[in-house]
Structures are given as structure tokens and as C-alpha cells.
Amino acid sequence: MGINGKPLGVVIGVDGTVSQIGMYNSSNTDEFIWNGELLKGPRVGGLIAIAQNDIIIIAKIFKEQISDMQNNVKTMEYDNRFSYGSIKRFLFLKTQGVIEKDKFSITSQYVPMIGNQAYLVTKKELKAIYGISLSKNTSICIGHSLLDGWAIDLPINHFFASHIGVFGNTGSGKSNTLYKLHQELFRTKYLPEILSHSKFFIIDFNGEYIESHLFDLPRINIKTFEVNTRGACRLEAKIPVKKSYLFDPEILAILLDAKPATQIPFLRSAMRKYNNEIYGNEKKLATLSAGLLVSLLKNYKIAGAFSVELWYRIAESIVTNSDAISPIKNLAQKLSYGNAQAGENGEEILKDGELTQKGKELISQIEEELRVSFTSCRNDIKKLYYFLEFEKIYYTAWNATKIEYLNPLFKRMESAFRNLDNVISLCDDINDEFASMNVISLVHANQEMKRLIPMLISKMIYDAQKDKSSSSKVNHTVHLIIDEAHNILSNIEKNNGDNWQDFRLSVFEEIIKEGRKFGFYLTVASQRPADISPTILSQIHNFFIHRLVNDNDLIMLSNTMPTLDRNTYQMIPSLGKGEAIITGTATSMPILVKVDRELDNHPTSDDIDLISLWKESPR
Ligand SMILES: Nc1ncnc2c1ncn2[C@@H]1O[C@H](COP(=O)(O)OP(=O)(O)OP(=O)(O)O)[C@@H](O)[C@H]1O
Numbered sequence: 001m002g003i004n005g006k007p008l009g010v011v012i013g014v015d016g017t018v019s020q021i022g023m024y025n026s027s028n029t030d031e032f033i034w035n036g037e038l039l040k041g042p043r044v045g046g047l048i049a050i051a052q053n054d055i056i057i058i059a060k061i062f063k064e065q066i067s068d069m070q071n072n073v074k075t076m077e078y079d080n081r082f083s084y085g086s087i088k089r090f091l092f093l094k095t096q097g098v099i100e101k102d103k104f105s106i107t108s109q110y111v112p113m114i115g116n117q118a119y120l121v122t123k124k125e126l127k128a129i130y131g132i133s134l135s136k137n138t139s140i141c142i143g144h145s146l147l148d149g150w151a152i153d154l155p156i157n158h159f160f161a162s163h164i165g166v167f168g169n170t171g172s173g174k175s176n177t178l179y180k181l182h183q184e185l186f187r188t189k190y191l192p193e194i195l196s197h198s199k200f201f202i203i204d205f206n207g208e209y210i211e212s213h214l215f216d217l218p219r220i221n222i223k224t225f226e227v228n229t230r231g232a233c234r235l236e237a238k239i240p241v242k243k244s245y246l247f248d249p250e251i252l253a254i255l256l257d258a259k260p261a262t263q264i265p266f267l268r269s270a271m272r273k274y275n276n277e278i279y280g281n282e283k284k285l286a287t288l289s290a291g292l293l294v295s296l297l298k299n300y301k302i303a304g305a306f307s308v309e310l311w312y313r314i315a316e317s318i319v320t321n322s323d324a325i326s327p328i329k330n331l332a333q334k335l336s337y338g339n340a341q342a343g344e345n346g347e348e349i350l351k352d353g354e355l356t357q358k359g360k361e362l363i364s365q366i367e368e369e370l371r372v373s374f375t376s377c378r379n380d381i382k383k384l385y386y387f388l389e390f391e392k393i394y395y396t397a398w399n400a401t402k403i404e405y406l407n408p409l410f411k412r413m414e415s416a417f418r419n420l421d422n423v424i425s426l427c428d429d430i431n432d433e434f435a436s437m438n439v440i441s442l443v444h445a446n447q448e449m450k451r452l453i454p455m456l457i458s459k460m461i462y463d464a465q466k467d468k469s470s471s472s473k474v475n476h477t478v479h480l481i482i483d484e485a486h487n488i489l490s491n492i493e494k495n496n497g498d499n500w501q502d503f504r505l506s507v508f509e510e511i512i513k514e515g516r517k518f519g520f521y522l523t524v525a526s527q528r529p530a531d532i533s534p535t536i537l538s539q540i541h542n543f544f545i546h547r548l549v550n551d552n553d554l555i556m557l558s559n560t561m562p563t564l565d566r567n568t569y570q571m572i573p574s575l576g577k578g579e580a581i582i583t584g585t586a587t588s589m590p591i592l593v594k595v596d597r598e599l600d601n602h603p604t605s606d607d608i609d610l611i612s613l614w615k616e617s618p619r
């Protein structure tokens with residue numbers, strides 16, 4: 001293999017993986033012109049190639065030094081120490097690996113030897129080192145290398161078929177990096193196929209990605225869902241949710257913050273009944289509700305007036321015409337005097353603990369009235385609420401649980417269902433409901449929905465993708481992008497039994513552990529990697545690390561990124577805006593890049609210019 005780089009100096013000392021280079025006097029300038037290209041001179045953090053037979057050893061500069069050759073007694077008496085001819089520059093390098101037959105590998109098989117010549121790495125070598133494909137067809141360029149200024153091309157395959165983590169302090173450029181990465185992907189010639197084979201979902205907590213012109217995609221390929229709990233959403237902005245997901249007791253338990261001792265068992269048993277027998281069958285719901293009233297009347301002594309009263313109250317809130325309920329309702333007053341065979345206008349409704357013919361008639365009128373109301377109600381969430389209210393009576397009338405334990409659940413349910421009704425639209429199948437790029441903005445959502453919606457969507461789209469891919473070859477992919485991921489992936493231990501914690505972890509940990517096989521990839525961006533569950537962090541394949549200063553975050557990263565070397569790691573706190581270290585399975589060595597900023601299109605997360613905001617406006 002021929003060395004094409006500019007010769008810089010000679011190896012003059014080797015100590016394990018550290019070697020020392022004595023630089024030629026002509027190699028100590030900031031920039032060189034070599035083979036028609038303007039190249040940056042070697043500096044700490046940069047790479048150097050050392051030729052040895054037919055291989056090239058690649059080493060990283062971690063220290064430089066100068067020494068005065070005339071002043072070898074090291075006294076201060078000489079005042080000509082820094083004359084051009086007498087000083088020598090030395091570079092100290094750490095061996096990183098070897099390029100052999102145009103391929104870079106990390107190995108300690110080769111060690112530089114005294115007398116080997118050192119060269120500036122060429123662009124071709126750099127690409128081999130960073131494991132970056134040379135072909136423009138299979139890569140995207142998101143920026144320039146910080147030390148050499150060369151365009152950094154990232155391999156599409158290795159990046160987009162992996163879980164990605166973007167970390168950095170606030171304002172360090174994470175959102176822009178996320179955006180740039182995807183924008184460049186959409187600029188490739190693969191766009192038409194990307195749009196038909198892949199779906200992207202952005203969970204956007206701050207409404208940074210909702211501008212319609214973002215991503216330069218045809219309007220038809222972008223859908224923006226603005227979850228707004230402060231006012232009713234437009235229908236097309238409501239999030240399509242598969243019915244079975246909302247009717248899952250685990251999800252409801254999280255939504256309603258149900259307590260494990262009494263409320264969760266109630267939800268589980270009620271929802272089992274609802275899903276198995278009731279859902280979609282209004283007649284059955286009416287029969288069940290009317291049947292409950294009959295049982296309450298028959299067992300009046302045990303069930304008590306309160307339960308019966310409650311039944312009437314609920315029924316009256318459902319039916320449009322409460323006349324059907326009145327005759328039976330009047331009965332309750334008489335029953336309360338211990339007269340179990342009371343009747344309307346002297347007619348008996350209950351006799352010897354059984355309904356009389358008249359009683360049966362009245363009950364079936366009520367049942368019919370309920371059935372009509374249920375059938376005309378097009379709102380599944382409301383219907384579920386009615387069912388659960390009747391179920392509450394069933395559960396508490398015979399003292400299985402005290403109603404005081406369930407009441408708080410229903411208080412929360414009332415507001416949660418109202419919120420939910422505002423922001424989701426229930427459907428049977430979500431396949432056609434989403435576009436290629438879907439932005440789910442939670443900026444106007446309340447805390448409850450911020451917790452629930454990302455998880456609900458993630459679980460739903462993950463399960464759908466899993467179902468699709470497990471039976472056949474993966475020919476569709478889903479890319480879930482969560483900006484400000486600490487909102488939902490935090491590892492802060494809440495008090496035991498917090499359903500949300502358990503469920504959320506199980507959802508996202510499954511996605512990150514198993515998703516790759518099914519073509520489901522997660523991209524998370526966060527300011528606090530230390531707050532994110534270690535299980536999730538440890539499965540991330542590729543990292544973009546922006547400036548981070550907190551020790552906990554840095555330690556967390558150093559523990560989870562095996563590919564990050566000490567020198568690069570030390571640079572993290574001093575990175576500038578938009579500068580990042582890219583490391584992970586897609587590159588064999590960490591790359592320092594300055595991500596290019598999209599000037600026209602970028603997330604709405606700009607720093608605010610206070611001076612221009614405050615400066616006196618012309619009157
Ligand atoms: N690649 C870049 N080049 C130059 N400036 C950048 C770059 N990326 C971001 N910036 C600047 O930094 C500011 C913040 O960027 P960005 O919103 O991407 O940060 P962030 O890390 O997502 O912050 P937060 O954690 O608060 O969401 C922007 O106003 C932008 O001007």
C-alpha cells in the first residue's frame with residue numbers, strides 16, 4: 001500500500017501503545033497544501049498515519065511538546081532557546097488501529113517502531129478509519145469534521161437501522177442534529193421508497209417540529225397531531241388509537257393512576273368483562289345494566305338504598321327520556337320501609353323476592369330505553385364510562401369493595417376520559433391512519449397526557465410493526481424519534497407500585513431490546529442521559545454527543561459507550577454549539593463533527609435574542 005499523505009516526521013520513541021514523533025521542521029505549520037488540497041496541520045485530537053511495511057498504523061495525538069535542542073542542560077541562561085533552528089516539536093500518539101488492505105481494524109498486533117515515518121492521514125484513510133462508506137449513494141453528509149474540516153458522510157444503513165442516542169446540555173444543538181439527520185435522509189434519491197416503506201414518528205414535547213414546511217416533504221406525507229387538552233382538537237389533529245389499546249386495563253390503570261390494592265383489581269375484572277362480553281354489543285350492555293337493577297331490588301336489604309339510588313342516578317344521566325325509570329324509582333321509597341312487595345298504583349312489582357309480570361314489563365322498558373341510548377351514543381369512551389359506573393355498583397353493593405375506595409378513581413376517570421376524548425379518535429385499525437412522517441406535538445397537553453400518549457402510541461405502533469414483521473420478511477420499517485426523552489424514559493424511582501413506571505419500562509425496554517429484529521428503531525434525544533434508564537442507554541447503537549458538563553451524565557456515558565476513548569471523552573464539556581462526537585457501531589472510531597445548520601428549515605428552538613426583543617421599537 002502506498003502512502004499518499006504528507007510526511008510529517010519520524011518515530012523516535014515507543015512505550016507500549018504510546019509513541020513519540022520527532023517532527024520535521026517543515027511540518028509545523030497550521031495548514032499545508034498537499035496534492036492540491038488544503039490540509040490542516042496535526043494537532044491534539046487529530047490522527048496520524050505511520051507507515052510500516054505494507055500496513056498503516058493509525059494513532060491519535062494526545063500531547064505535543066517542544067524542546068530546545070541547544071539548551072540541553074535545561075537552564076534559563078540561554079536566551080536563544082526558541083530560535084527556529086534549535087527547537088524541535090514532538091507529538092505523542094496513542095495507537096488506535098491499523099489499515100490493512102484499505103480496511104481499518106482495531107488491533108494491537110502492530111506497534112510503531114523507531115524510524116517509521118509518520119504522515120498526515122489522507123481523506124481516503126480517514127473514511128476507512130471512520131468506517132464510513134465512500135459511496136455517495138449510500139451515505140448522507142450532516143457536517144464537517146471538526147479538526148480537519150472534511151465532509152463527514154454517515155452510512156445510511158448503519159445509522160438508520162440502529163437505535164440512536166443524541167445527548168447534550170440544553171441549547172447544545174440536539175434538536176438541530178436530529179432534524180439534520182432526517183432532512184438529509186429525505187434528500188437522498190431513495191425518498192420515494194422511504195415514503196412508501198418507512199414511517200417516522202416524532203414525539204415532540206415542545207412543539208418544535210410542527211411547522212408545516214419542515215422536512216421538505218410533500219404535504220401529503222406529513223401528519224401533525226397536536227395534542228391539546230386545553231381546547232377541543234380538530235378532528236384530523238386527534239391521534240388515532242386502536243380501541244383495544246385504550247380498553248387495556250394496564251393502560252387504563254396508568255391513565256387513571258389506579259391504586260394497586262383495590263382500584264386495579266376492579267379495573268382488571270371490569271375490563272375483562274367489557275372486552276369479552278360487552279364491547280360492541282349495546283343490547284348486552286343494556287341487559288346487564290337492567291339485570292343489575294333487578295338484583296339490587298331483590299337483595300335490597302344487603303345492597304341498600306344507596307346502591308339503588310346510585311343506579312337510578314346513572315341511568316337517568318344516560319337515557320334521554322327518564323319516564324321509563326320513574327315507576328321503579330318510586331318503588332325504592334316503599335322498599336325502604338321494608339315492604340319488599342310494594343307496587344305502583346297498588347300493583348305488585350316484586351312478590352316473594354321475584355319480579356311479577358308487571359315488574360318484568362317495567363324492567364324491560366328500562367332495558368329498551370337504555371339500549372336505545374347506548375346504540376345512539378357514538379362515543380366509545382362515554383359508553384365505557386357508563387359501563388364502569390354500573391360495574392362500580394355491582395362491585396360495591398355486595399361489599400366486595402367499599403365504594404369509598406373506588407370513588408377517587410371515578411373522579412379521575414371523569415376528567416381523564418374528557419381529556420382523552422378531546423385528543424384521541426378511536427379506530428379499529430391504525431394502518432392507514434398515519435403518514436410517512438408523523439409529528440405528535442405535546443406542547444399543549446397536560447401532564448397526564450404527556451405521560452400517557454407517548455407510551456400509548458409507542459406501544460401501539462411497535463405491536464403493529466411486530467405483528468407485521470414477525471410472520472414475514474421485514475419490508476417496512478418504523479422509526480420512533482423521541483426528543484426530550486427524559487420526560488418519559490427517566491429512571492427516577494417513584495414509590496413502589498407506580499404502574500406508569502413499570503409499564504413504561506416494559507414497553508420501551510422491549511422496543512430497545514427486540515425492536516431491531518422487527519425493523520423498529522428508536523432515536524432518543526435528552527439533556528440528562530444520567531436520568532435515562534440504563535437498560536435503554538446500554539442498548540443504543542450510535543451516539544451523537546453534544547456538549548455535556550454534568551459529571552453524572554458524563555460518567556453514565558463513559559459507562560455505556562465502549563467505543564469512546566479517554567481523549568475524546570475529555571473533549572465533551574468543551575464542545576461548541578452544534579459540535580458533536582459521533583460514536584457507536586456505525587463508526588469504528590469516534591468522529592468529531594460540526595453539524596451543519598439548516599438555515600431555512602429547522603426546528604423552532606432558536607435561542608431568543610433578548611436585545612432585539614427589548615430594543616426600543618420605532619414609534
Ligand atoms: N449545528 C449548529 N450550528 C450552529 N448553531 C446551532 C447548531 N445547532 C444548534 N445551534 C444553535 O443552538 C441553539 C439551540 O439548538 P437546539 O434547539 O438544537 O438545542 P437542543 O440541544 O435541542 O436544546 P434543548 O435541550 O433545550 O432542546 C439554536 O438556537 C441554534 O441557533
Ligand SMILES: [Mg+2]
Binds near residue numbers: 175176605
Ligand atoms: Mg431540543
